[in-house]
Amino acid sequence: MKKILTLMLAVLVAGAVFAGGGQESGDDGTQELVINSYMSDQAPKEAFEALVADFEEKNPGISVTVNTTAHEQFKTLLPNWLTSRQAPDVVTWFAGYRMQAFAERGLLEPIGSAFPNNAFAAQFPDAFQKASSYDGDIYFLPQSWYWWAVYYNTEVFDRLNLNPPKTWEEFLQVSETLKQNNIAPIAIGAKDTWTAGGWFDYLNSAINGMDFHVDLTAGKVSYTDPRVVETFQTFADLNQRGYIMDNATSYSWQEAATLLFNGEAGMYLMGQFIKDVAPEDVKSKIDFFTFPSFGRSGYAVDTPIDGYMVPKNATNKEAAMKFMAYLATPEAQALFTVPLGRLAANKNVPVPNEDAQKGLDMVLGAEGAMQFYDRDAPEEMAAKGMNAILDAMQNPGDISEILANLDRERERIYR
Known part of the structure; x- marks a missing residue:
C-alpha cells in the first residue's frame, strides 16, 4: 500500500x-x-x-x-x-x-x-x-x-467587448481598457521568480526571433546586446504603464491566479497547469491565446x-x-x-480534450519550441536572469547596469 x-x-x-x-x-x-x-x-x-x-x-x-x-x-x-x-x-x-x-x-x-x-x-x-x-x-x-500561453478571463473580456489580441499594439490597447475599468491587466505571481522566465522567453523570441533566443540561452550572446536591452525595456514598460498588478513580487503564482479567476485581473502568462488550481466553476471561464506578435512571421512557444x-x-x-x-x-x-x-x-495517447487540442495546434503552428528559460539555460544563469528581469521591472532606470552585471555572470558561468 x-x-x-x-x-x-x-x-x-x-x-x-x-x-x-x-x-x-x-x-x-x-x-x-x-x-x-x-x-x-x-x-x-x-x-x-x-x-x-x-x-x-x-x-x-x-x-x-x-x-x-x-x-x-x-x-x-x-x-x-x-x-x-x-x-x-x-x-x-x-x-x-x-x-x-x-x-x-x-x-x-x-x-x-x-x-x-x-x-x-x-x-x-x-x-x-x-x-x-x-x-x-x-x-x-x-x-x-x-504549453504556455496568455490565459484570460472570458467573462471580463465579454463584459468589456474585448477580443484576444494578436499583435503587441492590440495587447497594449486591451491592457489599457482593462486598466481604465479598474481591472489589473496582467497578473503575475513574481514571488516565484520563474514566472518572469516565461515573460522573458516570449518577449525575447517574439522581438528577436527563436534563433536569437536559443543562442542567448546557450551563452553565445551578451546580455548587453541592444536586442536583449529591448526585451528588458519592453517588460519594464508594461509595469511603468501600470499594466502589471500591484505588489506582484508579494504573490505566489497560485495567489496571483486567484485574481484572474475572480475577475480582478484580466490576463496571466502561464502554463497550462494554471487549470490545476482553478475552481471547477471557473475552469470554463478561463481561455488562452497565443502570445502577441511583434510583426515577425513566426512565433515560438514554451513547451516544458x-x-x-x-x-x-x-x-x-x-x-x-x-x-x-x-x-x-x-x-x-x-x-x-x-x-x-x-x-x-x-505519441499513442489521444489528445484529452478540446482545450488540449487547441494547445497542441498552437504548438504545431510554432516555428520553434522552448523548454523554459530555467530549463534551457544553466540553472545558476537562469536564476540570476529571472531576478534581473524582475529587478528591471521595478527599476527601469537601472536596466543598463542590471544587464552589465548579468553579462559578467554569463561570462563566468559559461566559462
Missing part, C-alpha cells in the same frame, strides 16, 4: 538526505520503491496517487512510498538526494538541459534497459527522445508536456516536458526500471494526463 508523506520545509532542511533510502525487500519479499515527487498541488498529486495505486495493483510484489515536497523546495533539495548514498529510487524532474546537467555529473542511472528492442523509440517522438538522452543513453522518462529519473545511487533499481517501463505505456500516461488536461508524451 502506498504511503504519501507530505514533508514540511523545516523537516526537509533538517533531514535533506532522509527522503530516500529504499529497501531492497521486506521480510515478506516485497520490494519497496521510494519516489520523491514535487507534485504537491492537489490535482496533480491526486492524479499521481491514482497512477501509483494502479502500478501497485499490477505489481503486487512492490510497495511504493511517495515523499511529496513543495515544488520550489524540491528543486533546492534534489541535488542533495542525488548525491546521497541512500538516494530515492525515482525522482520527478524536467527533460532537456536540467536533466542532462545531472547525467553529465554521473548522478543518474540510464533507463534504456527498461525498454528492450527499441521500445522507447516506439513510444515517444524523436524530439522527446533527444530531450530524454545524454551522450547516447536515455536517462529520463517523459510523461507529460504542456515533465517526467522521471532514476538516481545512480538508487537502492532498488530493479523496481525503478519496472516503474519506468510502466510509466511509458499509453495506459499509464493517459491515467495521469487525461484528468489534468495535459498532453501525454507517449
